[in-house]
């Protein structure tokens with residue numbers, strides 16, 4: 405039996421993969437979506453406001469609603485009739501985890517309205533199952549930078565130290581790239597050489613993030629599992645990379661499945677890196693919004 409009639413959940417954006425950590429690591433960023441679910445007697449109502457609100461589905465196919473019903477189905481209850489009010493701060497299909505915010509927001513809201521039948525671990529595992537990979541839903545749920553690995557008991561989640569002087573700068577272009585489309589270009593098998601390359605660089609990334617050691621971070625952002633295949637989907641990638649590095653970034657990676665590009669830099673170079681990325685994209689005719697976004701340590705919050 406539900407004890408509350410409405411709930412508001414705020415969920416952060418994420419940047420997944422971080423180069424060599426394809427499908428296993430991601431960090432939450434201080435940019436948020438917020439959603440309120442209110443029990444009603446008049447059938448499903450969905451209202452969206454904020455950035456790109458007109459693009460959000462307002463029927464039962466809406467991902468927030470899909471996640472909401474997923475939890476009720478899981479606990480073998482009929483989902484109640486609800487009004488859903490969405491405030492969007494994260495642009496859709498840009499590699500900043502908008503789908504993860506919808507999945508986590510819908511599941512967390514359903515769990516609260518259903519009287520907390522599931523533990524946090526159960527909710528998180530449902531989120532991973534819905535998204536199909538853990539690297540955006542886990543940091544969206546827990547905050548910080550998180551590594552997820554399967555174990556015989558489900559998932560082991562590890563918090564990854566992110567040195568405070570490593571500044572994420574995201575360059576968000578004005579075109580979309582859906583995650584499903586960006587996954588279609590990936591090979592299903594990779595060579596042993598590429599697997600070894602990524603294992604080494606991922607280890608280096610974890611140590612680089614913890615220590616802020618410049619030469620480790622510069623080398624660590626390389627990847628052979630997804631970025632080489634996806635770069636062709638992002639016009640201007642090489643120009644933005646060159647400009648960011650010349651302005652003082654350690655390097656750039658594709659944020660999530662793209663097309664947003666993430667640069668890592670230090671506090672002194674943040675503004676120069678941001679301007680360089682904006683200008684580089686402008687020169688190939690692409691408008692972008694470039695922002696330095698600190699790591700979000702809270703994750704999903706019930707307000």
Ligand SMILES: Nc1ncnc2c1ncn2[C@@H]1O[C@H](COP(=O)(O)OP(=O)(O)O)[C@@H](O)[C@H]1O
Nearest residue numbers: 467468496497498499500501502503506582583
């Ligand atoms: N707040 C939201 N409410 C409903 N659906 C959403 C919301 N945010 C994202 N989505 C759905 O997720 C899709 C984008 O997911 P995806 O292609 O994985 O890109 P992203 O990198 O932004 O997660 C949108 O086109 C939309 O269908």
Ligand SMILES: N[C@@H](CCOP(=O)(O)O)C(=O)O
Nearest residue numbers: 420427499500501583660661
């Ligand atoms: N590992 C996934 C991450 C997708 O993240 P998103 O923020 O783009 O949804 C992938 O690279 O496909």
